[in-house]
Amino acid sequence: MTENTANWWKGGIIYQIYPRSFQDTTGDGVGDLAGIARRLPYVASLGVDAVWISPFFTSPMKDFGYDVSDYRGIDPIFGSMEDFDRLIERAHELGLKVMIDLVMSHSSDRHPWFAESRASRDNPKASWYVWSDPKPDGTPPNNWLSIFGGSAWQWDARREQYYLHNFLTSQPDLNFHNREVQDALLEMTEFWLQKGVDGFRLDTVNFYFHDAQLRDNPPLLPADRKADTAPAVNPYNHQSHKYDKSQPENLAFLERFNTLLKRYGAVSVGEIGDSERALELLEEYTGAPQGMESKRVDMSYVFDFLSGHDLTAQRIADVFAQLQKIAPNSWPCWALSNHDVMRHVTRWNLPEQAAKAYCTVLICLRGSVCLYQGEELGLPEAELQFEELRDPYGIEFWPEFKGRDGCRTPMVWDMGVNGGFSTSQPWLPVPHVHLQRAVVGQEADAQSVLHHYRWAIGLRREHSALRLGQMSDITANGPLLSFRRHDDAQTLHIRANLSDEEAGGLEPWQVQIIEG
Ligand code: ISL
Numbered sequence: 001m002t003e004n005t006a007n008w009w010k011g012g013i014i015y016q017i018y019p020r021s022f023q024d025t026t027g028d029g030v031g032d033l034a035g036i037a038r039r040l041p042y043v044a045s046l047g048v049d050a051v052w053i054s055p056f057f058t059s060p061m062k063d064f065g066y067d068v069s070d071y072r073g074i075d076p077i078f079g080s081m082e083d084f085d086r087l088i089e090r091a092h093e094l095g096l097k098v099m100i101d102l103v104m105s106h107s108s109d110r111h112p113w114f115a116e117s118r119a120s121r122d123n124p125k126a127s128w129y130v131w132s133d134p135k136p137d138g139t140p141p142n143n144w145l146s147i148f149g150g151s152a153w154q155w156d157a158r159r160e161q162y163y164l165h166n167f168l169t170s171q172p173d174l175n176f177h178n179r180e181v182q183d184a185l186l187e188m189t190e191f192w193l194q195k196g197v198d199g200f201r202l203d204t205v206n207f208y209f210h211d212a213q214l215r216d217n218p219p220l221l222p223a224d225r226k227a228d229t230a231p232a233v234n235p236y237n238h239q240s241h242k243y244d245k246s247q248p249e250n251l252a253f254l255e256r257f258n259t260l261l262k263r264y265g266a267v268s269v270g271e272i273g274d275s276e277r278a279l280e281l282l283e284e285y286t287g288a289p290q291g292m293e294s295k296r297v298d299m300s301y302v303f304d305f306l307s308g309h310d311l312t313a314q315r316i317a318d319v320f321a322q323l324q325k326i327a328p329n330s331w332p333c334w335a336l337s338n339h340d341v342m343r344h345v346t347r348w349n350l351p352e353q354a355a356k357a358y359c360t361v362l363i364c365l366r367g368s369v370c371l372y373q374g375e376e377l378g379l380p381e382a383e384l385q386f387e388e389l390r391d392p393y394g395i396e397f398w399p400e401f402k403g404r405d406g407c408r409t410p411m412v413w414d415m416g417v418n419g420g421f422s423t424s425q426p427w428l429p430v431p432h433v434h435l436q437r438a439v440v441g442q443e444a445d446a447q448s449v450l451h452h453y454r455w456a457i458g459l460r461r462e463h464s465a466l467r468l469g470q471m472s473d474i475t476a477n478g479p480l481l482s483f484r485r486h487d488d489a490q491t492l493h494i495r496a497n498l499s500d501e502e503a504g505g506l507e508p509w510q511v512q513i514i515e516g
Contacts, residue, residue: 008097009199009267009298009368010331011467012049013457016372018339019056019078020064021410024422031410031421033074033083037090039413042439046376047457050097052201052269054339056084057103060110062170062392064408066203067108071188088196097198099269104185105207106171113184114172118156118163128181129172130164130210131156143216144244145236149396152244166207166244168392176208182253186260193264200261205270205297206281209250211243218242226275228307231401237275246274246281254285254296262293269333269368270297278302283327290329299333299368306341310348311358313481313498316365320474320483334362335370343374343407346381353509356452357496360511363456364485364494366471371453373411374434377442378449382409382431390428412438459513465490480504490515 023035033056043051055065058073065075074081091098107114116125132141132153140153140162146169153162154169164173174181189200217239225237254270261268272281282302288294304319305311323332336344336358345355355378362369384405389395394403409428412419412435419430419438442448460466469487479499485492493514497506506512 006265008049009269011366011368011460013047013363013369013371013460014050014052014099014269014333015043015046015048016052016054016335016338016370017043018054018373018408020427021408021421022373023411023413024424024426027423028077029422029424029426030077032077033079033087037083037087039411040087040090040094040096044094044096046371046454047461048096048371050099050198051091052099052370053101055101055103055203060108060170062108062168064390066103067106067110067168067171068103069108069110069112071107071185072191085195092196098196099199099201099267100192100197101201101203102189102192103203104174105204106165106167106173109170109172113174117172118158121159121161127175127178130175131159131161132164132214133161142214142243143239145239147230147234147236148393149234164210166204173207173210176253177212177249182256186256189257189260193261193266197266199267199269199298201301202268202270202297204245204273205254205285206246206250206272206274207244208253209247210245211247213243215243217244228275228278228309229273229303230275231397233397233400240276241274246277251284251296258294258296267298269299269301269370271301273303275303278304279322279326279330282323282330282332286331287327287329288331294331299331301333301335301370305334305336305344305362306338308342308347311336311344311498313476313479313496316361316481317474317476320365320471332367333370334365334367335372336362337372337375337407338370339372339408340404341407343372343379343381345375345378351500351509352378352449354498354500355449357498357509357511359449359453360456360459360513361481361494361496361498363460364466364483364492364511364513366469366485372407376450376453377412377434377437377439379412379434379437381406382429382434384409384429388429409434414438414440463490463492465492478503480506 020031022031023039024031025034056078057068058070058075059065059067088098113125113128117128140151144152146152148167155162165171220240227237230236272278282300285297286294286300389405391403391405410421410426410430414420415435418426419435442450465485465487469485472484474483480503482495496511497503500508
């Protein structure tokens with residue numbers, strides 16, 4: 001059970017649910033809110049503090065819910081508002097906090113706001129989105145690129161202007177420089193706060209503002225390109241994103257947003273996608289001197305352990321050294337997998353023992369943690385054929401980048417039809433190899449990855465030093481990682497062998513935690 005303290009999130013563990021793929025109760029092959037409610041006892045049994053539910057709002061589903069056409073509506077495919085009310089009630093009964101996913105940087109092009117905005121150049125919502133005249137030669141106003149491919153500008157014949165979209169053309173960017181837009185989004189946020197949600201995951205939190213002068217992004221030389229947040233084959237990595245995101249004006253908006261949240265005792269985790277300034281932003285958004293709370297965002301969801309770089313002892317030590325230097329007052333939220341990246345067991349080619357070792361290390365790090373559904377089963381990435389793809393990002397860059405469908409296939413509950421996910425054909429296939437990793441089988445096996453996750457989560461709950469303590473003496477020596485976690489009550493010495501050979505007196509993939 002979650003203790004009812006205001007800082008439950010600090011050092012807490014959040015379980016991410018991708019609603020399309022968690023549990024279908026209507027037999028249409030897509031998961032729904034009633035399905036989540038039905039499976040909440042399982043989630044609570046893991047010992048986590050909260051769930052983060054990816055978007056379930058009304059949407060044409062071009063980006064599977066990250067394109068919202070009604071911020072206050074539940075998409076019928078996921079159920080009704082009554083289903084949501086029941087879900088939240090059930091979660092609270094089980095001691096779980098509920099965080100929902102706010103996609104504020106852009107809406108769907110089907111949102112009535114955009115329909116109005118694009119109707120003319122002088123309607124009341126004309127500047128609710130980011131519109132610009134073309135250059136004299138008809139080309140877009142600047143060189144900004146969409147993450148999902150091509151220019152970030154889309155021509156609109158009615159206004160004879162371009163509009164900005166950092167993602168799909170059907171995801172126009174809202175203009176945060178317009179105070180009315182901010183107010184509308186804050187009102188929408190309050191609607192959900194009044195429904196009793198405990199917090200928000202803020203999608204693309206550093207994309208809210210763009211440079212009002214629309215200046216070109218400078219190019220990045222090949223040696224300076226990092227493929228941390230977008231795949232290497234994406235030309236988005238060829239620019240320094242100096243002007244299209246991570247603008248200073250965002251700080252004042254985040255303060256407005258946070259003031260509202262704190263009136264309801266709610267919290268936020270902001271997703272920061274920025275290969276160049278991630279740590280600086282982490283400090284700007286979540287930095288708070290010892291004993292104080294952040295004025296902007298409580299936790300920052302960072303990409304350091306979500307990229308393709310092998311997670312060696314040295315890399316972990318380096319990330320924490322950088323963190324100490326650049327973002328000493330920040331509060332990160334770590335994740336190894338999510339609905340956007342290849343599942344880490346496949347990304348790093350991890351045997352089962354290694355999956356367990358990385359789980360233990362993750363749980364021992366300073367910060368909060370997000371676990372992604374199915375990672376507690378050690379699920380590998382699903383291998384899909386081009387014909388099976390649903391994600392436009394993967395369809396655009398296939399086969400060099402296969403998109404995000406491989407990590408979004410349904411949760412596997414049992415060995416029955418479709419792993420117990422749905423009675424009819426699921427929207428993405430359930431791979432045969434996943435069935436062997438279904439929940440029921442792992443519940444019955446004391447050595448399973450699932451039992452290991454439960455044990456590790458329990459360990460964190462029992463040790464205040466793991467949840468909130470300092471982290472120090474971080475060193476890497478070959479495959480050996482060692483560090484200390486300590487608070488007034490206890491000190492823990494952690495040593496991990498992140499290799500498949502014996503090292504420093506530790507078995508392959510052994511993690512040793514010694515109190516004292
Ligand atoms: O920042 C990035 C590249 O530099 C990206 O990794 C970006 O932060 C990420 O793709 C954002 O993802 C989120 O917003 C998308 C949605 O498709 C994803 O599913 C969501 O997690 C657009 O809303």
